[in-house]
Amino acid sequence: MTLFILGLIVGGGIGWYFYFQMRREISLLDEDKQMLAQEKQIVLEFMHNMVEAIGEGVGREELFRRVVHSAILSTGAFSACVFERTPEEQLRGVAVEGLFPPHRPLPDSAKLKLTTRAKFIEQVLRSEVFDVGEGLVGSVAKTGKGMLISDAREDPRIVKHDDPALEVRSCIVVPINFRETSIGVLAIVNSADGVAFNETDFSLAQSLAEQAGLAIHNLDLMAMQIEKNKLDVDLSLASSIQGMLLPHDFPSTPGLDLDARYLPAQKVGGDLYDLFQLDDGRLGVAIADVSGKGIPASILMAICQSNLRHLAQDFRSPAKVLSEMNTVMNEEMRLDMFITMIYAIIDPVRGEILMARAGHELPILFSANSESGMMRATMPGSEGMALGMVPTQLFSEVIEDKRIPFGPGDLFCLYTDGITESANQEGTEFSSSRLADAIKLLRNRSASDLNAGILETMHRFAGKEKQADDITLVSVRNLGSS
16 A cells, blocks of 8 residues: 555656656747747848838948848847958958957057047948958858857957957857858847857847848849939930931932931940032032940940031041041040041032042942943942041041042942941851842842842841841932933
């Protein structure tokens, strides 16, 4: 009987032990659930704050500052800092809150300034730049793996400062990444209550850093989109202006059939063509190719056209016009830019073309052979250098006028290298010989149909290859006296 009672007591004691152990484990599980729920709530609030910040249009540095502030509030830290990774593979402090210890020991001269600790330390951190891989922060940036150092007093990786206020007792260092892209590092130092950081704090810091990486990535995307939208507006405006500058209605010149085509490789381009009436029934015809593409080339093209129109009224010699243009344009052009150009004056009454060439592609002239009457192609040339390449004195010594017979039925074609250098999938260029063959085949068409046929032939040759350069084509046919 005694043994029976003793067994009940012992058995009951063991049962109570397991009961309280189970209650303890349930309580710990409840605590873990509460902590997870709390961490989830913190992260959700952080995400919400980041979205709001991006919506407010804050800059990158302000967003980093909010990351630091949220990290301190969430972990109860004394101080924190974000180090941004630069394109030069270095790290620099971009946002700091609290008395965050510098990455390197302070020089003796700097220690005297510690009376204004917070501001001075912030200045040190912002001016301090160190390589990826250097120190604890650099190591996390290099490996992409976060670190929790609960007791940092004896850790050799921690920089020791003489000032007790800069002592690191506990720290968390986590990478700020977006997928495989390293953005920076978030470092959190010393809890405000003096208790060492634990795994829960580390997990929370990692979650915040992950969301910070996503927020920075979205901010960069938004900034790029805004900049792209601004650029698109600028390009559309530049394209509209350029479209207004290039003539679409050609001069009605008795005895001449005219047409011009212009296809920029981008929204705006650097090719130029112009056709304008001169006195005595003469026609001014110009084609030019500005080095480069885009807005700088289009601006230079507009300046070039304006100068051409003005100077063409003052001088009857194309070579003189181009020489004067070289003088004027030299002041407008960067050292790495130049303009190739042909300016020709067509006189249908006299049946001739007076032409000067500043380094441009040779024109193609189809004319009737005086003996056989058969049409033949020639590429009349004249000496000259591109505008903007040399001083006007040297330019004027080289440039010359070329007088070319231009009788009834003759065809004069000007073009830019966007046509002849248009390549197919094998890399073979259309070339001036193929252009001449196309003109020969289509020579009996009107100037408009001729140009359309040439471009169709070129596009058929290039196939699906993307247009690499601006394309300009000008054709003038002598119809003879009406």
